Amino acid sequence: MKRAYPVLLGTLVVFLGLHALVFHSGLYAYWVNPSSSTGYLETILYHESIRPKNGPNQVVGVGDSRMALMPKHANAMTPETGYSFGTLGVAGATPRVWYYILRDADPKADRYRAIVICLDNYNDEDALEDLADRETDLSYLLNRLRLSDLNEFALSYHDRQRQWHAASTILFRGLGYKRDVEDLLHGPIERARTVRQSWRDSYTWFYDFQDTAKNLVGLEVDWEHRKVKFPEGLDHGLEEGILRRMVEPIPPQIGRHTHYMQLWLGKIAQHYARSQTKLIFLRLPRAAWIRPDLPPTNPNSSVHQLEKQYPNVVLLPEHLFDQLETPEFFKDEYHMTQPGLDRFTEILARKVREILGPAH
Amino acid sequence: MLFNTIQFFAFFVAVTALFYQLPRGAARKYLLLIASYVFYGTWNWKFLPLLGIITLLDYFCALGVERLTEPRKRKAFLILSVGANLGFLGIFKYYNFAASNLAHGLGLPDDSWTAAIVLPIGISFHTFQSISYVVDVYRGEQKAVRNLGDYALFIAFFPQLVAGPIVRAAEFFEDYYTWRKPDVDEVLRGVLWMLMGLTKKMALADQFSQIADEYFGHLSAHPGAAAAWSGIFSFAMQIFFDFSGYTDMAIGMALLLGFHFPVNFLRPYLAFSITDFWHRWHVSLSRWLRDYLYIPLGGNRGGSWKTYRNLMLTMLLGGLWHGASWNFIIWGGYHGAWLSVERMLGRKKFMQTPGALLYPFRALLTFVLVCIGWVFFRAATFTDSIYVLRNMFTGSWDSASILVPVWLFCFVAIAFGIALAEEKWEWIERLPRGPAWAYAILLVALLFSVELLGVTEKAVPFVYFQF
Incomplete structure (x- = not known):
C-alpha cells in the first residue's frame, strides 16, 4: 500500500530539484529581462567576463550610476598607463551590491591589480534613505545570492519585513522573479529576441556609449536666499532634482551610514585582505555647485579606518576631482557630461598608474 | 491570521503536529478549541467574548429545547436563540444600514444615528451555523450536545470559522464522535x-x-x-x-x-442555468437558505406564485446576508427573479x-x-x-x-x-x-x-x- 509521507517527501524533493535546476543553475537568469535590475547586473558581470584582457594589468571600477570611469577612454590611454580598464558600475547599486558583485567577478581576489571604488564622499554622510533597507538590492542580486548568504544578507536589513522578504526570496528565487515571469508571459517571443540580442550585442553598446555633452552652464545658486537660477530650457524634473540637492536641508547626521559602510566596505576589504589587489577609493566630483553647509570632514569615517587597517587600501586625495565640480561638466544634479567623464577618466587612469607603478 | 500567510502555515503545522502527539480525547479537543480561539483572537481579541456568549447561549438553548416537553416553552427557547443570533448579526452588520436609511427617509443626514461599529469577522457564518444547530435540535433531527467543549469546538473550529463552509452539526459531530485517523x-x-x-x-x-x-x-x-x-x-x-x-x-x-x-x-x-448555478455556488449557504428559510416559508408547496414569492424572499435575504447595502439586495433580487423565471418556464428544463x-x-x-x-x-x-x-x-x-x-x-x-x-x-x-x-x-x-x-x-x- 502506498504511504503518504514518501509520496509527499518525493514530491518535495522533485520540486526542490526542479527549482534548483531552473533558478540556481543560471537557466532562468539567462532569459531574464536585460532591462530588469537582475538582468542589468547579470549583463554587467557578463561584459566584464568577456572583456578582452591582455595580461595581468587589469583595473576595474565599481560604483553606481555616478561611476564615472569610461573604460573605452581609459583603454585608449593603455599605451601611456600600461593598464586595461573595465567597469562593474551598476546604476542604483549600493556598497552591499558591490560586495557581492566583486565576490562573483573575482572569487579568488586575484584577477585585478586594482579595484577602483567610487564614493560620493569620505564622510559616511547620512542621507534620508537608510541604504540598509533598500529593497532593490535584492532584485539586483537575485541570481547571485547563495543559500549560505541567507543569514548575512537578510539580517543586514533593519526592517523585519524586509529581512523576511530577503530570506524567503533567497530560499525561493522564483518569488523574486515574479514580475519578470509575468513580463515573460506577456510576450515570450519578444523576450527571446531581446535576450538573444542583448547577450550578443550589449557589450559593444555599453563600451561605445557616449553620454550627452549638454551641460548646466548658466546655473547659479543664491545660497543666502536659497534660490537657484536654472539654465534656459531645463526640464522641470531636473530643476526639482537640482533644488533638492543644492538647497534643501541636509538630514541630521546620526552615524547610521557609518555603520552600513563599515560593514560592506569592510567586507570588500576582507575579501581582498590577503591579495595583491589594491583597493583604491576615490571621492567622485560631487555636483555642479558645492553647497557650503556640507558636514565637516570626518577623519574616523569608514574609509579612513579601512586605510589604517589594510595596507592595500588607498584613498585618493579627497579634492583630486574638485576641478570637475562645475556646471560645465554636469548634466544634472548627480551625473557628469561626456566631457566631464572623459576628463575624470584621464585623471584617474594616470593616478592609478602612479599608485600601481609600471605595468608588469 | 490569513490562510495565505506563512504565519498561518506555521500555526497550522504546529497545531496539527501537536494534535497527533496528544492522546485521543479531551486533550485533542481542547487543543483544537484553544487553537481556534487563538486564531480568532489574532483578528480581534475583543470579539472573543462575543463568540463565547453566542456559544453559551445556543448551547443552553439547545439543551432547553431538548429537555422541555411543553411546545410553548421549547419554542420560546428556539425564539430566544434565533432572536439573539439574528440580534447580534443585526446590531453588528445591519444597524448602520438601517439607521442611515431611516434617517434618509426622514430627510435627516444619513449619518444622524450611525455608530462606529466594527463587524466581527465571520459572524455571518458562525451565527448561521448556531441557528441551524438549535433549529435541528428543535426539529428533533439533532441531539443537543451535552459537553460544552464539544459544542464550542463545533462553532469555533478554525478551518471554517471565518468564511465557512457552513457545516451542519450532524456532519461535524458524526466525524467528531467517531473520529479516526485520516488514511493515506x-x-x-x-x-x-x-x-x-x-x-x-x-x-x-x-x-x-x-x-x-x-x-x-x-x-x-x-x-x-x-x-x-x-x-x-x-x-x-x-x-x-x-x-x-x-x-x-x-x-x-x-x-x-x-x-x-x-x-x-x-x-x-x-x-x-441560474438554478444549476445555485446548486454549484456556495453550496453550504444555498443548502442553509433552502432548509432554514425557503422550506419554512412554504417552499414550493403553496402554488406557483407562492413559490416565486418564497424564491424571491430567500434570495433577497441571501443577498442581504452578504452585506448591508442595497446593491447586495438587488443582487439577491436579480438571482431570485431569474430563479422564478426559470421555474415559470419549467423547472426540468433548467435542472437537466x-x-x-x-x-x-x-x-x-x-x-x-x-x-x-x-x-x-x-x-x-x-x-x-x-x-x-x-x-x-x-x-x-x-x-x-x-x-x-x-x-x-x-x-x-x-x-x-x-x-x-x-x-x-x-x-x-x-x-x-x-x-x-x-x-x-x-x-x-x-x-x-x-x-x-x-x-x-x-x-x-x-x-x-x-x-
Missing part, C-alpha cells in the same frame, strides 16, 4: 485540497483582484465595453477563485485533522443537463447572466452599477482597453479545462489513489504556480471575510 488517501487529498486552494487564491484570485480593483476603483478612467467586460470578468474570476480557494483550504485542513467538510463549490461557471450541442450556449449565457449580477455585488454604489452595465452593453468596443492580459486568459483556459475534466471524471478525488508520479506532477505544478504567480508582496484578504 485522505492525507494526500488534504494536502492537494490545501495546495489547490492556495494556488486558486494567490496565483489566480489575487491576480484578477488587481484588475478588478483597478477597474472598479477608477471607473471613469476605463470607459467602453471592453474595459467593462474585462473588469467584471476579472471580478467573476476573483470571487470564484478567492472563495473556492478559501474553502478548498478549509476542506483540506479539516481532512488532515480527520474531519470531512462538505464541498462548497461544484464548478459553478459550468452551470447551464442539455445536450452537448446546446450546453456550451446555455453555459455561456448563464455565465453572462451571473456576471451581470456580479456588477451589483462589486460596484460601490447603485449608480456605479448602472454606469458599468451601460458600458457593458452600449459602450464602444476597443480591444486596446481589454484589461486582462493574454497569459491570464490562458491560465483561466487551463483552469476551465481542469474543471471540465473534473466534471466528467472527478479526477481530484481519484488522483491520490492513482500513480504517485501523477500526484507529484500536479503538486509540483501548483507549488511553482504559487511561487511564480502568487501575489506575495502583501497578503490579500479573502473577499468573503467582509461578510
Whole structure:
C-alpha cells in the first residue's frame, strides 16, 4: 500500500530539484529581462567576463550610476598607463551590491591589480534613505545570492519585513522573479529576441556609449536666499532634482551610514585582505555647485579606518576631482557630461598608474 | 491570521503536529478549541467574548429545547436563540444600514444615528451555523450536545470559522464522535485540497483582484465595453477563485485533522442555468437558505406564485446576508427573479443537463447572466452599477482597453479545462489513489504556480471575510 509521507517527501524533493535546476543553475537568469535590475547586473558581470584582457594589468571600477570611469577612454590611454580598464558600475547599486558583485567577478581576489571604488564622499554622510533597507538590492542580486548568504544578507536589513522578504526570496528565487515571469508571459517571443540580442550585442553598446555633452552652464545658486537660477530650457524634473540637492536641508547626521559602510566596505576589504589587489577609493566630483553647509570632514569615517587597517587600501586625495565640480561638466544634479567623464577618466587612469607603478 | 500567510502555515503545522502527539480525547479537543480561539483572537481579541456568549447561549438553548416537553416553552427557547443570533448579526452588520436609511427617509443626514461599529469577522457564518444547530435540535433531527467543549469546538473550529463552509452539526459531530485517523488517501487529498486552494487564491484570485480593483476603483478612467467586460470578468474570476480557494483550504485542513467538510463549490461557471448555478455556488449557504428559510416559508408547496414569492424572499435575504447595502439586495433580487423565471418556464428544463450541442450556449449565457449580477455585488454604489452595465452593453468596443492580459486568459483556459475534466471524471478525488508520479506532477505544478504567480508582496484578504 502506498504511504503518504514518501509520496509527499518525493514530491518535495522533485520540486526542490526542479527549482534548483531552473533558478540556481543560471537557466532562468539567462532569459531574464536585460532591462530588469537582475538582468542589468547579470549583463554587467557578463561584459566584464568577456572583456578582452591582455595580461595581468587589469583595473576595474565599481560604483553606481555616478561611476564615472569610461573604460573605452581609459583603454585608449593603455599605451601611456600600461593598464586595461573595465567597469562593474551598476546604476542604483549600493556598497552591499558591490560586495557581492566583486565576490562573483573575482572569487579568488586575484584577477585585478586594482579595484577602483567610487564614493560620493569620505564622510559616511547620512542621507534620508537608510541604504540598509533598500529593497532593490535584492532584485539586483537575485541570481547571485547563495543559500549560505541567507543569514548575512537578510539580517543586514533593519526592517523585519524586509529581512523576511530577503530570506524567503533567497530560499525561493522564483518569488523574486515574479514580475519578470509575468513580463515573460506577456510576450515570450519578444523576450527571446531581446535576450538573444542583448547577450550578443550589449557589450559593444555599453563600451561605445557616449553620454550627452549638454551641460548646466548658466546655473547659479543664491545660497543666502536659497534660490537657484536654472539654465534656459531645463526640464522641470531636473530643476526639482537640482533644488533638492543644492538647497534643501541636509538630514541630521546620526552615524547610521557609518555603520552600513563599515560593514560592506569592510567586507570588500576582507575579501581582498590577503591579495595583491589594491583597493583604491576615490571621492567622485560631487555636483555642479558645492553647497557650503556640507558636514565637516570626518577623519574616523569608514574609509579612513579601512586605510589604517589594510595596507592595500588607498584613498585618493579627497579634492583630486574638485576641478570637475562645475556646471560645465554636469548634466544634472548627480551625473557628469561626456566631457566631464572623459576628463575624470584621464585623471584617474594616470593616478592609478602612479599608485600601481609600471605595468608588469 | 490569513490562510495565505506563512504565519498561518506555521500555526497550522504546529497545531496539527501537536494534535497527533496528544492522546485521543479531551486533550485533542481542547487543543483544537484553544487553537481556534487563538486564531480568532489574532483578528480581534475583543470579539472573543462575543463568540463565547453566542456559544453559551445556543448551547443552553439547545439543551432547553431538548429537555422541555411543553411546545410553548421549547419554542420560546428556539425564539430566544434565533432572536439573539439574528440580534447580534443585526446590531453588528445591519444597524448602520438601517439607521442611515431611516434617517434618509426622514430627510435627516444619513449619518444622524450611525455608530462606529466594527463587524466581527465571520459572524455571518458562525451565527448561521448556531441557528441551524438549535433549529435541528428543535426539529428533533439533532441531539443537543451535552459537553460544552464539544459544542464550542463545533462553532469555533478554525478551518471554517471565518468564511465557512457552513457545516451542519450532524456532519461535524458524526466525524467528531467517531473520529479516526485520516488514511493515506485522505492525507494526500488534504494536502492537494490545501495546495489547490492556495494556488486558486494567490496565483489566480489575487491576480484578477488587481484588475478588478483597478477597474472598479477608477471607473471613469476605463470607459467602453471592453474595459467593462474585462473588469467584471476579472471580478467573476476573483470571487470564484478567492472563495473556492478559501474553502478548498478549509476542506483540506479539516481532512488532515480527520474531519470531512462538505464541498462548497461544484464548478459553478459550468452551470447551464441560474438554478444549476445555485446548486454549484456556495453550496453550504444555498443548502442553509433552502432548509432554514425557503422550506419554512412554504417552499414550493403553496402554488406557483407562492413559490416565486418564497424564491424571491430567500434570495433577497441571501443577498442581504452578504452585506448591508442595497446593491447586495438587488443582487439577491436579480438571482431570485431569474430563479422564478426559470421555474415559470419549467423547472426540468433548467435542472437537466442539455445536450452537448446546446450546453456550451446555455453555459455561456448563464455565465453572462451571473456576471451581470456580479456588477451589483462589486460596484460601490447603485449608480456605479448602472454606469458599468451601460458600458457593458452600449459602450464602444476597443480591444486596446481589454484589461486582462493574454497569459491570464490562458491560465483561466487551463483552469476551465481542469474543471471540465473534473466534471466528467472527478479526477481530484481519484488522483491520490492513482500513480504517485501523477500526484507529484500536479503538486509540483501548483507549488511553482504559487511561487511564480502568487501575489506575495502583501497578503490579500479573502473577499468573503467582509461578510
